[in-house]
Amino acid sequence: MMSNIIKQLSIFVNNEPGRLAHISSVLKECNINMRAFNLAESTEFGILRAIVDNPDEAYDALKLKGIIAKKTDVIGVYLEDHPGALFMAADALGKANINIEYGYAYSYKDKAIFFIRVDDPVKAVEVIGKQGIKLVSDSEI
Amino acid sequence: MQLRLLKEKVAEMYEKSEFFHKRMDEAGVKPEDINSFEDFRRVPFMKKADLRDNYPDKLFVVSYDDLVRVHVSSGTTGKPTVVGYTQKDLDNWSEALARGMTSFGLSKKDMVQNMHGYGLFTGGLGVHYGAEKIGATVLPISTGNTSRQIQLMQDLPVTALAGTPSYYFHIADVCDQMGVDIRTATKVRKGIAGGEPWSESMRKKLEERTGIKTYNCYGASEFYGPMFLECEEQNGLHLWADLAYVEILDENDQPCKEGERGAIVITMLQKEAFPLIRYRIGDISAIDWTPCKCGRTHPRLMRISGRTDDMLVVRGVNVFPSQIESVIGEISWLSPFYHLTLTNENYMDNMLVEVELTEEALTEDMVKLNKMSNELSRRLKDVLNIKADVKLCLPGTLPRFEGKAVHVTDKRCYD
Numbered sequence: 001m002m003s004n005i006i007k008q009l010s011i012f013v014n015n016e017p018g019r020l021a022h023i024s025s026v027l028k029e030c031n032i033n034m035r036a037f038n039l040a041e042s043t044e045f046g047i048l049r050a051i052v053d054n055p056d057e058a059y060d061a062l063k064l065k066g067i068i069a070k071k072t073d074v075i076g077v078y079l080e081d082h083p084g085a086l087f088m089a090a091d092a093l094g095k096a097n098i099n100i101e102y103g104y105a106y107s108y109k110d111k112a113i114f115f116i117r118v119d120d121p122v123k124a125v126e127v128i129g130k131q132g133i134k135l136v137s138d139s140e141i
Numbered sequence: 142m143q144l145r146l147l148k149e150k151v152a153e154m155y156e157k158s159e160f161f162h163k164r165m166d167e168a169g170v171k172p173e174d175i176n177s178f179e180d181f182r183r184v185p186f187m188k189k190a191d192l193r194d195n196y197p198d199k200l201f202v203v204s205y206d207d208l209v210r211v212h213v214s215s216g217t218t219g220k221p222t223v224v225g226y227t228q229k230d231l232d233n234w235s236e237a238l239a240r241g242m243t244s245f246g247l248s249k250k251d252m253v254q255n256m257h258g259y260g261l262f263t264g265g266l267g268v269h270y271g272a273e274k275i276g277a278t279v280l281p282i283s284t285g286n287t288s289r290q291i292q293l294m295q296d297l298p299v300t301a302l303a304g305t306p307s308y309y310f311h312i313a314d315v316c317d318q319m320g321v322d323i324r325t326a327t328k329v330r331k332g333i334a335g336g337e338p339w340s341e342s343m344r345k346k347l348e349e350r351t352g353i354k355t356y357n358c359y360g361a362s363e364f365y366g367p368m369f370l371e372c373e374e375q376n377g378l379h380l381w382a383d384l385a386y387v388e389i390l391d392e393n394d395q396p397c398k399e400g401e402r403g404a405i406v407i408t409m410l411q412k413e414a415f416p417l418i419r420y421r422i423g424d425i426s427a428i429d430w431t432p433c434k435c436g437r438t439h440p441r442l443m444r445i446s447g448r449t450d451d452m453l454v455v456r457g458v459n460v461f462p463s464q465i466e467s468v469i470g471e472i473s474w475l476s477p478f479y480h481l482t483l484t485n486e487n488y489m490d491n492m493l494v495e496v497e498l499t500e501e502a503l504t505e506d507m508v509k510l511n512k513m514s515n516e517l518s519r520r521l522k523d524v525l526n527i528k529a530d531v532k533l534c535l536p537g538t539l540p541r542f543e544g545k546a547v548h549v550t551d552k553r554c555y556d
């Protein structure tokens with residue numbers, strides 16, 4: 001079943017050299033493509049947020065190598081065929097009292113997408129849908 | 142009976158040991174002066190430094206012909222200590238452990254996977270002979286090679302483990318990684334945990350994770366090796382009154398009130414080759430004299446709550462690592478692994494506490510992470526009365542120890 005809720009992998013890494021390269025090589029070994037990613041740093045450790053083409057398989061592959069990851073629900077807003085889509089989406093979410101925790105953009109072929117993590121993804125999909133803004137479906141990843 | 146054994150031991154040592162004779166003379170005490178436990182307190186202490194100063198064998202009171210084994214303890218500071226054993230010493234040592242194992246239900250029906258190090262360290266051979274004495278089957282695997290440990294505990298009918306607390310946690314971590322559930326994949330239900338102190342909350346966490354009921358074991362190579370164990374009540378280590386006389390003393394070397402914590406001072410009542418009289422081991426605990434629910438009348442030594450010498454002074458405040466351990470133990474989202482680092486800048490002390498989050502509690506939510514970090518900070522300050530920097534670490538990233546865990550790194554420099 002198609003869904004507008006995308007599973008993002010949040011991969012936890014210590015702030016030490018070579019860790020990111022290690023993770024990329026693990027994913028590559030399992031033929032998993034990283035579509036988009038964003039690196040966040042807490043004072044304690046780094047969090048690599050990644051959209052991959054097969055999150056469940058990637059999760060298992062990482063776990064097997066002792067790399068800790070969690071699955072996080074995000075939504076993706078198409079930016080290109082609707083000027084001002086991001087602003088409209090943010091505005092609608094704000095009015096519906098949904099908090100945006102973070103977001104990151106990425107472009108792929110001719111598409112530009114903004115991935116957003118909100119505190120209530122299900123409600124967010126509904127609110128944004130009502131605005132006529134196109135959302136990425138998980139089958140497109 | 143204890144008093145008779147004490148008197149005999151003192152008289153024997155006065156005659157045989159040059160070291161002891163000299164110490165007694167210096168203190169102005171003669172063996173015949175000792176007619177009560179109170180008199181016995183006039184006998185001078187033995188300390189770790191005495192053992193080091195008399196390296197390697199000046200404290201032995203039998204010749205090498207009568208020794209059947211020696212063990213050498215790792216010298217964490219300076220010279221190691223060499224301990225000799227006669228056959229009777231080995232028999233009494235095994236007897237102490239055999240009684241302990243029986244007291245929590247081990248028998249010839251059990252198979253014990255002994256994950257303590259064999260060799261110069263007393264843990265391996267001590268547990269080995271104790272378990273054989275009760276007729277149990279011993280798997281003498283020693284430490285290390287964790288995946289093999291886990292394989293064998295699945296392949297063989299192992300019912301009990303013996304190892305250090307931190308190694309149990311390491312086993313649990315690796316089991317998780319390998320997808321092995323100890324409860325269903327093995328028959329292991331009991332464990333002997335010794336070689337390093339740990340808290341009651343750490344024990345609970347381990348038991349919940351693995352389903353292994355763990356029984357504390359206490360000892361030191363200076364005694365024989367590990368020799369006191371908890372019974373099925375898991376409420377203190379039964380002190381075998383025919384083998385050891387244990388005093389608990391306060392800062393002024395006066396006996397503590399019943400149940401009060403103080404320095405452990407031990408006298409080995411039947412040791413032949415390397416006698417110990419009023420030895421200050423440096424651990425802190427208390428004795429519970431009330432009868433145990435198991436029916437045994439031997440008094441119980443409570444959990445070791447620290448060292449007489451592990452106190453840290455940070456910004457003029459006394460800090461015990463056990464205080465930090467207890468705070469961590471109370472917080473459900475933290476694992477028991479922590480490390481304390483002390484540094485100073487312009488003579489201002491700084492304390493960093495690194496602790497691992499549990500895998501369940503780990504989150505990518507920065508706000509939550511901040512909240513957790515602040516909560517830990519606040520709770521540490523409440524207990525320690527000084528501020529500590531805290532760092533939450535990823536599960537499985539702080540060092541695991543197969544021997545004694547090292548929880549403190551003091552990098553302070555005073556020149």
Ligand SMILES: [Zn+2]
Pocket residue numbers: 372373374379433434435436437
């Ligand atoms: Zn008991």
